Amino acid sequence: LAGADLSGANLSGADLRQVYLVGANLDGAILDNAQLHGAIGMPETITSPQILFDMGLDEASRGNFTAAYEHYNRVLELRPDTPEVYLARSLTRYQVADVVGAIADANTAETLFEDANNAEGVLMAAGLSQRIVEQQEAIAEGPTAGKPNFMNLLESVVPFIFQFAF
Numbered sequence: 001l002a003g004a005d006l007s008g009a010n011l012s013g014a015d016l017r018q019v020y021l022v023g024a025n026l027d028g029a030i031l032d033n034a035q036l037h038g039a040i041g042m043p044e045t046i047t048s049p050q051i052l053f054d055m056g057l058d059e060a061s062r063g064n065f066t067a068a069y070e071h072y073n074r075v076l077e078l079r080p081d082t083p084e085v086y087l088a089r090s091l092t093r094y095q096v097a098d099v100v101g102a103i104a105d106a107n108t109a110e111t112l113f114e115d116a117n118n119a120e121g122v123l124m125a126a127g128l129s130q131r132i133v134e135q136q137e138a139i140a141e142g143p144t145a146g147k148p149n150f151m152n153l154l155e156s157v158v159p160f161i162f163q164f165a166f
Helices: 050-063 064-079 083-095 099-115 119-141 150-162
Strands: none
Touching: 050 064, 064 083, 064 099, 083 099, 083 119, 099 119
């Protein structure tokens, strides 16, 4: 589909995974529930927060944390008060050793969850921030120190993030 003019096309539910979209015109295209994970050369005009968030989750699940981070940033440009995105970006930042950024994002998520009276989200974000700090302290203490179980926290946070929908 490289260079295709798909402007205004109804692509609802279309399977566009792994499609080469470089130079494609998707202005005004209806992409509700379209499968875009792994699409190559996604035009900048695709700005649906949900699509971008889903693409970030997909990239993170494949270990491509830099791409996931970029997708989350684009979502936050569109919806800066979305705590779930900060939570997801916190996990991504931690994976690329941006500990300070990971803690900052977890703290921002916690504040936004508080503002939304979402007690589960507050606990999740506060727990993530605390576990990141504990993990860093354990690393600093050396290999003989007891390690907090960061993976247990990840296993509890990830399903919560996957519930997110705009």
